[in-house]
Amino acid sequence: MPDVAVIGIGMLPFGRHPERTVVDMGTEATLLALQDAGLPPARVGAGFFANALAGRLFGDMTIGQNVFGEAGINRIPVINVENACTSGSTAFYLAYNAVAAGQVEVALAAGAEKMCVPGFGLINSGENELETKLGLVTPASFALRAMRHMAEFGTTPAQLAAVSVKNRRHARHNPMAQFREPVTVEDVLTAPMIADPLTRLMCCPIADGAAAAILCSTASARRMQRAVQVKAAVLCSGSYENPQDLVRWETDYRVCRLAYEKAGVDPADLDLVECHDAFSIAEILHYEALGLCLPGEGGRLAAEGETALGGRIPVNTSGGLLSRGHPVAATGLAQVCEVITQLRGEAGQRQVAKAKIGLAHCAGGDKDGDTKSSTVLIFAV
């Protein structure tokens, strides 16, 4: 099987874009990625497009064909995918598989989402889910996890706030991030309460946005500057067997273990991580699943600055979902854009020195206490 590299990335600044559509945002990200790769549209052999909400919000279908068609990419297999918050990373996973299997030389993954529209409220796993109907919307579910982590390990609201403060500090130097003004622990703790103990500044904002990546075989990429190797791309759905354990997603632990095995790296080898901080407690739980610290120590890790720029293992140098915003199906590919930018050494004032190995982690959906889909992508230069 050929090794796979990322040779192009593109994304739009996330935020409120009332004048833009899913298609035109997706097209711009795709064109930016093609331009970054220095490839004409005709070189793309397969396209995977991620969107999670446009069917529900706008009645759209087969959006990927419109996006790629607008970008001048025709005649290839185009597949529209949805996997909740892992939609974008699922598109990447399929593009990786298509290249790794030798089915195409060049594959494209793009994701776009438009959420800042009247009538759209909380993100949830589907309006028909029994848990959603009973009130367990996503912030409530994460609030339960936070409460449990506090009870089990003594994690404090100030530690939860430290995640938000760190990610906002990182976002200051990321022009793609939606919120870039610094906040203090006190700002976070005194923000309006959404679901106790999670205040508004501990919950990621919705956003409009798009991101894309272009992958090819490493052999082809040797001719290209700035190629970054994909060491692992792993996707798992949930086991739905541990509803009693609110502080360990079994699927997250499993997908991390599989990805480390596949890439042949340890947590200690990582230079940076983008993880799915949909809520500040989520980042803490993901630290633990990723093996950045022992179970229960995630709050301390954030509060002591170990995951800040300059710390032992910087997490969410982009600002994460908490500051960059979370246009659902674009997020997984925005994480890819950040890791690639860092590994190319092009991250400017938020650059992690000598970054050689980076990881992007996503988790999506919620079912019986487990995630419905978790992905881990590991990259290296």
Next chain:
Amino acid sequence: MPDVAVIGIGMLPFGRHPERTVVDMGTEATLLALQDAGLPPARVGAGFFANALAGRLFGDMTIGQNVFGEAGINRIPVINVENACTSGSTAFYLAYNAVAAGQVEVALAAGAEKMCVPGFGLINSGENELETKLGLVTPASFALRAMRHMAEFGTTPAQLAAVSVKNRRHARHNPMAQFREPVTVEDVLTAPMIADPLTRLMCCPIADGAAAAILCSTASARRMQRAVQVKAAVLCSGSYENPQDLVRWETDYRVCRLAYEKAGVDPADLDLVECHDAFSIAEILHYEALGLCLPGEGGRLAAEGETALGGRIPVNTSGGLLSRGHPVAATGLAQVCEVITQLRGEAGQRQVAKAKIGLAHCAGGDKDGDTKSSTVLIFAV
């Protein structure tokens, strides 16, 4: 690359199922396919789930995880896909690729759709499509094609009706079909006009339903009775370059050519075809793209009985979309179920004698005169 076989199929009778959900229909089809394959859920290595409308109609997300979880399939990569009317065949295509690439030994493709709900009207390519807003809903688009075929080749309304009559006659012996009462050419021609020249009996009905298939490497399948080999699975998106030519979908011609090349077969080798007769004119156009006759001769082919059971090349022995009904994302997999049933020699009174090679064809979406996605699957025993 390992060769791939279908070792299990399952589907529900299509029709109005007001008491059922997308999830429970998808689960039943999945369980039937597992039972047919004689495999426990734990043997499935990857799952691809197709749905096109549940986001729009019910606000659902990540349905595949719910469906497969209910069927006892957990911990594997699950991917939700949408490609309009080719959603089900796209799930099959991805499952095929996963096995062909050696990524998994056993893959599952399932599709389910619930459409018979208050407020759902015409199928279209998306409520935000400019063409839809301007009135070019799907029946209107196919009516233009029919008018053009009549003008260019002398095709008659009676020939269009012959397709509907034939498929209804086939459906009589298919317990999975929604409409099984015979109709005459006169019945079809005097049915209410939907979009001139297409009457209601020339348009496929909406339906609720689900279908599934289980694939594995041919090497593993050797141990199993009744395995059917997949000779080709090809998917193409449109070129959107021939809006003036309403009687030739460039993408359909291309996907057929690629599939025949890959499978190493000619149209003359086929024993039966399931094709995407969303409207009777569509079946005629697909005959021509598939090379079952010369361009322009499709109407005559149907009217002279060459595509009827007992004819030269039986098409839509299941009754097709026109009689079986068209629960969008289930259709592509229902076609697979029919071809596999025929190649196993288990089609009862609608059996094609000595059937060895069968083809399933889907076309989905509409953009600038081309299809947004076309798939061809070729099977052999």
